[in-house]
Amino acid sequence: GEDVEQSLFLSVREGDSSVINCTYTDSSSTYLYWYKQEPGAGLQLLTYIFSNMDMKQDQRLTVLLNKKDKHLSLRIADTQTGDSAIYFCAEKIGGGGNKLTFGTGTQLKVEL
Amino acid sequence: SQTIHQWPATLVQPVGSPLSLECTVEGTSNPNLYWYRQAAGRGLQLLFYSVGIGQISSEVPQNLSASRPQDRQFILSSKKLLLSDSGFYLCAWRKTGPYEQYFGPGTRLTVT
Numbered sequence: 211g212e213d214v215e216q217s218l219f220l221s222v223r224e225g226d227s228s229v230i231n232c233t234y235t236d237s238s239s240t241y242l243y244w245y246k247q248e249p250g251a252g253l254q255l256l257t258y259i260f261s262n263m264d265m266k267q268d269q270r271l272t273v274l275l276n277k278k279d280k281h282l283s284l285r286i287a288d289t290q291t292g293d294s295a296i297y298f299c300a301e302k303i304g305g306g307g308n309k310l311t312f313g314t315g316t317q318l319k320v321e322l
Numbered sequence: 323s324q325t326i327h328q329w330p331a332t333l334v335q336p337v338g339s340p341l342s343l344e345c346t347v348e349g350t351s352n353p354n355l356y357w358y359r360q361a362a363g364r365g366l367q368l369l370f371y372s373v374g375i376g377q378i379s380s381e382v383p384q385n386l387s388a389s390r391p392q393d394r395q396f397i398l399s400s401k402k403l404l405l406s407d408s409g410f411y412l413c414a415w416r417k418t419g420p421y422e423q424y425f426g427p428g429t430r431l432t433v434t
Contacts, residue, residue: 241421252328252412252425253366296364307379308354308421312366 214301214313221319228286230316232299235280239301242275243310244284247296256284256297286318294320324349328413328426335433341386341400343429345413348394354416355396356423357388359409366412372396408433 214234222228234242240261245253259266259273259282266273272285282299296317300310325348335341347353357369368381370388378388385404389397396413410430414423 243422245425250428250430252427253414255422255424258422298366302421307356307371307373308416309356309368309371309381310421310423315364317364 214299214311216297216299216313216316218314219317219319221321222289224289224291224320224322226289228284228289228293228318228320230284230286230297230299230318232282232284232313233280234282234299234301234311234313236301236303236311237277237280238304241302242273242282243300243302244271244273244282245298245300245312247298247315249295253298289318289320291320291322294318324415324417324424326413326415326424326426328411328429330429331427332430333432335403335431337405337433338402341398341403341407341431343398343411343413343431345396345398345426346394347415350394350415350417352393355390356414356416357396357398358412358414360412360428361409370398403433405433407431 216232243258244256247253257268270287274283296315298312298315300312303311327346356371358366360366372378372390386400410428412428413426416423
């Protein structure tokens with residue numbers, strides 16, 4: 211199957227770290243992605259990780275990949291109110307068209 | 323730099339009316355192009371993708387069709403809209419490399 215699962219909601223206090231989790235089922239996925247969607251807008255690519263990596267860090271963002279458990283996470287350090295959005299993980303799946311399968315999205319709410 | 327445009331931004335159409343949504347990409351050539359629908363429940367559903375002019379692949383049988391009359395133009399159409407066609411329609415293009423997709427701002431369609 212090609213299901214990607216995420217928890218629906220996450221609430222954190224401003225300044226704390228946020229960890230958004232994702233599980234996927236396609237063990238042949240070569241790339242995994244994190245996107246951010248603000249209300250009424252399109253999806254913005256935040257970062258991606260190649261499947262032969264365990265971790266990738268980009269400023270406040272840290273991506274961890276556990277291939278054995280098919281688990282991907284996004285950690286946002288020093289979370290700000292501007293980080294409030296829906297976060298989607300996605301995996302590249304096989305077949306033609308270089309398609310991505312997206313998770314259901316996690317709504318992150320940052321409270322003061 | 324590359325940019326992707328979608329129009330209109332919002333659209334309210336009666337049931338049974340036709341539909342035409344347009345997506346154009348600037349600053350690249352021969353991109354892969356994608357149409358997604360995002361329903362109120364948040365998940366993204368891939369509707370169509372195109373790897374070249376006149377080449378359309380349909381992912382989900384439905385009331386919609388797509389066309390690619392020019393290299394950087396992707397059109398989503400319907401002859402007769404249904405209530406269930408309401409949603410947020412997103413166009414995306416794929417960059418060569420790690421397969422990441424870049425999204426347009428979206429079109430909010432409400433069928434009444």
